[in-house]
Amino acid sequence: MSIRLGDEAPNFKADTTEGPIDFHDWKADSWAILFSHPKDYTPVCTTELGFLARSKDEFDRRNVKIIGLSVDSVEDHMGWAEDIAETQGAAPNYPIIADPDMAVSELYDMIHPGEGDTSTVRSVFVVGPDNKVKLTITYPKSTGRNFEEILRVIDSLQVTAATGLATPVNWQPGEKVIVPPDIPSDEARERFSAGFEEKKPYLRYVDQPG
Ligand code: BEZ
Secondary structure, X not given: OOOOOOOEOOOOEEEEOOOOEEHHHHHOOOEEEEEEOOOOOOHHHHHHHHHHHHOHHHHHHOOEEEEEEEOOOHHHHHHHHHHHHHHHOOOOOOOEEEOOOOHHHHHOOOOOHHHOOOOOOEEEEEEOOOOXXXXXXXXXXXXXOOHHHHHHHHHHHHXXXXXXXXXXXXXXXXXXXXXXXXXXXXXXXXXXXXXXXXXXXXXXXXXXOO
């Protein structure tokens, strides 16, 4: 069954490159990004896992734990990590789940039979501190992901979690944010006295709080 926004992220136990984990225990009350890649020792995946390793500070700064997954073994993940370090400048510094029996891939609907074989597609799940799924994205195997966009979405999700505000098209941190329809203008004017701007009754901007 597919996983929808707002669902609890299903829990599982699995072997990883950093030892066995229980997903919810491992994640605890952090944010997390759970992503699948099709196969070890493949070119696009190599660039993705290297980018994530080089960007780990950006995820740490946002209190986001990273965990990868493919249907390969821990041994394969470990051997491939050396190639990632050699070609991408950093080895994975986050756990990668070994899912040869496809238990987690099936739980998260990461195998799409129309996409060629029984390897996983490029799924991304962002999970909040409350263990609820906040974002799902699925990319085809042939397209490397834009993890800068995933960081941007996490910034937006964290603004919403902290303030209840929304973010407009192509928003970047520091730009004006949007008062969602469920906050009346009187309340918004009071809560966000600086920088409240009403272009239409339904299109209201405020400076990003904080
Ligand atoms: C890759 O990571 O390069 C890849 C994996 C599966 C299909 C196509 C590309």
